[in-house]
Amino acid sequence: MDFDRRDVAELLAQCHRRCCVCHRFCGVKMETDHIVQPRDGGRGDIENAIPVCFDCHAEIHSYNDSHPRGRKFTPDELRAHKMQWLTFCAAHPEALASGPGNTDVGPLQALVNEIEFNLAAVRSIQNGVGCPLRDSQFERAIRAGALAILEPALKIAIFDAYVATGNTRVLAEATLSKRAGGVSHSVSGTGSGDPREAAKACQAFLENAHAKLLEVLG
Numbered sequence: 001m002d003f004d005r006r007d008v009a010e011l012l013a014q015c016h017r018r019c020c021v022c023h024r025f026c027g028v029k030m031e032t033d034h035i036v037q038p039r040d041g042g043r044g045d046i047e048n049a050i051p052v053c054f055d056c057h058a059e060i061h062s063y064n065d066s067h068p069r070g071r072k073f074t075p076d077e078l079r080a081h082k083m084q085w086l087t088f089c090a091a092h093p094e095a096l097a098s099g100p101g102n103t104d105v106g107p108l109q110a111l112v113n114e115i116e117f118n119l120a121a122v123r124s125i126q127n128g129v130g131c132p133l134r135d136s137q138f139e140r141a142i143r144a145g146a147l148a149i150l151e152p153a154l155k156i157a158i159f160d161a162y163v164a165t166g167n168t169r170v171l172a173e174a175t176l177s178k179r180a181g182g183v184s185h186s187v188s189g190t191g192s193g194d195p196r197e198a199a200k201a202c203q204a205f206l207e208n209a210h211a212k213l214l215e216v217l218g
Contacts, residue, residue, distance in 0.1 A: 007046035008032050016096050019053035020085040021060075021078075022106075029105060031057040035078045050082045054217045055106025055146070062150050062216050070149060107141040108217060111158070114138065115210045118165055122206065125172055125199035133169045138162050154212045161209035164202035171195035 011032070018025050032049050036042030052060065060073045089096065105113070114137035121131040138158070141147050147155055172195040 003032055003044055003046055003049050008049070011046055011049060012051060014086050014089060015051045016089055017051070018085070018089075018096075019056050020050050020082045021052055021056040023085065024053050024104070024106070026051075026053045029054055029109065033057055033060065035082070036075045050078050053106055054109040058108050058216045059149060062154070107137065107144045107146040108213065110137040111141050111146075112210065112213050112217065115161065115206050115213070118161075119203060119206050119210065122165075122168060122199040122203045125168065126196050126203075128196070130172055133165045133172075135162055135165060150216070154209075154216060157205075157209040157212050161202075161205040164198070164205040168195060168198040168202040171198045 012030070016025075017027060017030060019030070031052055031054065033052050034042045035048050035050050038044070042048050060078070104110075114134055118133050121133050124131040147158065150158075171193060174193075175195050
């Protein structure tokens with residue numbers, strides 16, 4: 001149930017393409033979410049729409065009702081966030097005149113970008129070209145508590161991907177330093193000390209985590 005494009009354009013202008021929850025400038029990295037979901041009877045008119053960044057969108061929809069932690073976003077709260085932010089933007093446009101301000105993406109979107117880089121890196125390792133794998137955004141997501149609210153299947157997929165990433169990195173570094181003979185077991189599940197085999201297994205874990213994260217981010 002899509003919103004009318006003209007109504008969406010007006011709403012994005014009203015919020016200055018900033019998330020109505022965290023107020024981060026989003027640019028094109030923004031979702032127009034349903035305050036009340038269609039499956040719960042939510043309508044497709046613009047009054048039921050709230051502009052949010054990718055990460056807030058994920059927070060709204062990834063709450064685990066089976067094992068609740070923290071407090072879930074409710075439609076009433078989302079309406080209040082929207083009303084407060086639009087009211088502020090209308091009353092204080094000068095506060096936004098200095099520029100977009102903080103344009104950093106949230107930890108989950110940054111995690112998607114890092115996984116995409118690591119996918120390119122493991123493909124290069126399989127082709128015999130070394131490239132260091134990264135985990136700084138994974139560590140950032142842990143520090144920010146962004147993984148705590150995710151559904152268990154998604155959280156496990158991310159953890160498995162980064163276990164495999166760490167293992168592949170260790171094997172690749174060992175091979176480069178001619179110490180690969182001392183590594184006899186791969187925690188990525190290959191049972192091999194060959195970084196190319198580890199990279200191939202790692203690719204599957206990364207692709208799984210990437211697909212599940214994109215589902216949550218919308």
